[in-house]
Amino acid sequence: MAERESLRPVGTIMMTVADIEKAQRAWGKGIVSISAAKSAGIDYLEVARYHVESLYAYDIGPVLFKPTFASKKQFRPTFEGALSYFVGGNSTFPEDKGFAIKGWKEVRFENEDIIINGTTSMVMGNYFFTASEDNEVKVEFSFGYIVDSSGKLRIHLHHSSMPAEI
Numbered sequence: 179m180a181e182r183e184s185l186r187p188v189g190t191i192m193m194t195v196a197d198i199e200k201a202q203r204a205w206g207k208g209i210v211s212i213s214a215a216k217s218a219g220i221d222y223l224e225v226a227r228y229h230v231e232s233l234y235a236y237d238i239g240p241v242l243f244k245p246t247f248a249s250k251k252q253f254r255p256t257f258e259g260a261l262s263y264f265v266g267g268n269s270t271f272p273e274d275k276g277f278a279i280k281g282w283k284e285v286r287f288e289n290e291d292i293i294i295n296g297t298t299s300m301v302m303g304n305y306f307f308t309a310s311e312d313n314e315v316k317v318e319f320s321f322g323y324i325v326d327s328s329g330k331l332r333i334h335l336h337h338s339s340m341p342a343e344i
Contacts, residue, residue: 191329193294198301199287201323201331205233206285209307212264212278226265226278230257235324235332246317246338247277284308287319297325300335316341 208229215222235241236257243254245263250273254260262268266276290303300322307315322335 191325192296193299193323193325193331195292195294197331198289198292198294198299198323201233201333202287202289202301202305202321205229205333206287206305208233209264209278209282209285213280213282216276216279217281222279223265226261229264229278230260233333234260234336235326235334236260238324238326238332239334241333242322242335242337243333244337244339245277246340247275248273280307281309282307283310299323305338 208225212222212226212229214220215225230236234243234257241255241260243260243263244252245254245260248254248263248271251259251271254263258268259271262271262274264276264278266274266279268274285305285307287305288303289301291301293300300320302320303318304316305319307317309315317338318341319338320335321333323331324334326332
């Protein structure tokens with residue numbers, strides 16, 4: 179593994195709600211781009227690799243990732259585990275079917291609340307994945323962000339789950 183950069187950002191870069199919303203849009207566009215690449219026969223694995231590398235903090239420090247549909251190996255503390263969840267095909271994670279290659283056309287976030295503490299934040303709410311006009315899937319999420327040394331938000335906590343039906 180490459181040497182991790184410091185968890186402390188350079189300077190006094192402070193996070194804003196606008197930064198978080200921008201990061202959420204980038205995450206949603208990334209999921210849609212992975213699906214579109216798969217549908218178009220383009221190298222979707224490379225698109226997914228960029229998605230994880232650019233939006234998650236695996237190269238900086240520990241990442242807590244609990245994907246929606248992972249139950250046997252439900253925690254993904256490594257880059258390889260995260261990538262497998264999004265695209266499947268990794269024998270270490272045989273339950274992964276490739277969440278991001280399901281034909282998603284749109285992802286939108288509805289934040290319940292955002293807590294910002296300087297260069298870190300926590301966000302909780304619902305996000306909605308659309309594959310077709312009559313197929314929107316609601317998923318609950320919690321994301322934690324840190325600011326990296328270049329001032330970019332990176333995910334270091336990602337937990338998502340389907341709403342409970344009791």
